[in-house]
Amino acid sequence: MRDLRTLGFKGDDFELLDPCIEGHHSFVGNEPELMCSVDKSLNGTPREKWGPRGAPRPIDRDRVRRLNRFLAKQPVDGSPLPAADGVSEDDLPPF
Numbered sequence: 198m199r200d201l202r203t204l205g206f207k208g209d210d211f212e213l214l215d216p217c218i219e220g221h222h223s224f225v226g227n228e229p230e231l232m233c234s235v236d237k238s239l240n241g242t243p244r245e246k247w248g249p250r251g252a253p254r255p256i257d258r259d260r261v262r263r264l265n266r267f268l269a270k271q272p273v274d275g276s277p278l279p280a281a282d283g284v285s286e287d288d289l290p291p292f
Contacts, residue, residue: 200248201214203249204224204227204229204249205222205224206222207222207225208222229249229250230249231248231249231250232247232249232250232277233245233246233247234246234248246262251278268272
């Protein structure tokens with residue numbers, strides 16, 4: 198349902214997607230921005246996963262804290278932060 202909301206669906210029931218129902222939600226004419234990520238299938242081969250771009254993803258608390266420190270320029274030990282030293286891509290959440 199979250200992905201449908203990202204695409205503009207405002208209903209509470211999947212039946213509202215049925216074009217046979219009067220007042221159904223239509224996606225005709227919409228050009229959604231989609232995102233592709235690559236994962237491994239059950240047999241280990243690469244598999245594409247498509248979804249709406251900007252769909253919210255939960256971030257664990259540790260990553261949120263690290264992002265806050267990065268944005269506030271406050272290192273873990275409280276010492277002054279030199280330029281961007283000590284901060285890597287691994288410290289940022291995957292957006």
